[in-house]
Amino acid sequence: GQQLNQSPQSMFIQEGEDVSMNCTSSSIFNTWLWYKQEPGEGPVLLIALYKAGELTSNGRLTAQFGITRKDSFLNISASIPSDVGIYFCAGLLNGNKLVFGAGTILRVKS
Amino acid sequence: SAVISQKPSRDICQRGTSLTIQCQVDSQVTMMFWYRQQPGQSLTLIATANQGSEATYESGFVIDKFPISRPNLTFSTLTVSNMSPEDSSIYLCSVAPRQDTEAFFGQGTRLTVV
Numbered sequence: 001g002q003q004l005n006q007s008p009q010s011m012f013i014q015e016g017e018d019v020s021m022n023c024t025s026s027s028i029f030n031t032w033l034w035y036k037q038e039p040g041e042g043p044v045l046l047i048a049l050y051k052a053g054e055l056t057s058n059g060r061l062t063a064q065f066g067i068t069r070k071d072s073f074l075n076i077s078a079s080i081p082s083d084v085g086i087y088f089c090a091g092l093l094n095g096n097k098l099v100f101g102a103g104t105i106l107r108v109k110s
Numbered sequence: 111s112a113v114i115s116q117k118p119s120r121d122i123c124q125r126g127t128s129l130t131i132q133c134q135v136d137s138q139v140t141m142m143f144w145y146r147q148q149p150g151q152s153l154t155l156i157a158t159a160n161q162g163s164e165a166t167y168e169s170g171f172v173i174d175k176f177p178i179s180r181p182n183l184t185f186s187t188l189t190v191s192n193m194s195p196e197d198s199s200i201y202l203c204s205v206a207p208r209q210d211t212e213a214f215f216g217q218g219t220r221l222t223v224v
Contacts, residue, residue: 033212042202042215043153045111088152096141096206097168098213100152 006089006101013079014109021104022073023089031092032065032072037103038085046087047074081110112137112205114216122222123193130189131219133203138183141206143213144176148199156201159186193223 006023013019023032031050035043047058049065049072056063062075076083089101113136123129133142142159157165157178165178180186190197203216 031210031212035215040217040220042114042116042218045212045214048212092210092212095158096209096211096213097143097155097158098145098153098204100154102152 004089004091004099004101006104008104009102010105010107012107012109015079015081017079019076019079019083019106020073021087021089022071023091023101024071025091026070027091028069029091029093030069032063033090033092033098034061034063034072034074035088035090036085037088043088076106079106079108081108084108111214112139112207114203114205114214116203116216116219118219119217120220120222122224125194125223127193128189128191129193129221130187131201131203133186133188133216135184135205137207139205139207140183140209141213142180142186143204143206144178144186144188145202145204145215146199147202147218153202156188159188190221193221195223197221198223 004023004025034046037043047063052069053067054065060077086103088103090098115134117132144156145153147153155168156171157167159178159180161180177189200218200220202218204213206213
């Protein structure tokens with residue numbers, strides 16, 4: 001089946017630092033999604049990307065849909081303690097099914 | 111985005127028993143899905159819940175183990191049957207209000223089988 005390679009696996013950063021994580025795939029996706037999951041909760045949608053080359057921001061978050069449609073990255077600027085959580089990329093398949101990356105665990109030192 | 115409510119939020123069950131998880135959405139949605147998240151892992155699609163017909167299961171998941179109902183456009187259930195400790199996971203309901211757009215998730219049901 002299709003797989004997404006997400007990196008890094010985890011990050012432990014200082015408050016105020018910028019964060020970058022990315023996903024790559026051997027397959028083309030027409031839609032990339034980024035989710036955040038906190039303990040005891042379901043994933044919450046952060047950003048949806050629909051066009052190759054698209055750069056989209058949501059507050060301190062910025063995500064890009066790669067030109068090849070096989071990759072995407074998510075940046076978080078000026079991290080704060082509440083950014084802690086697990087970040088997942090997901091590619092949208094036919095029938096609205098999602099395939100997820102393994103996740104990036106983000107920890108922030110204040 | 112749709113508001114998705116799952117019940118129960120967590121449960122501890124004896125092996126060999128079954129648990130039915132409910133998912134209620136506050137608006138009619140075309141597509142509903144069930145995902146599994148094993149401890150420390152990512153999410154894996156179990157099946158697409160089809161309104162008025164049998165669910166469509168992904169490879170590795172079968173109807174006898176995970177029967178799904180979807181009687182209308184706002185409600186679905188997932189049953190985890192004849193449970194074993196390996197079924198301990200978070201089970202998540204997801205909806206997609208429109209074709210080829212983003213999906214939203216419920217808060218999940220954390221199942222522990224002892």
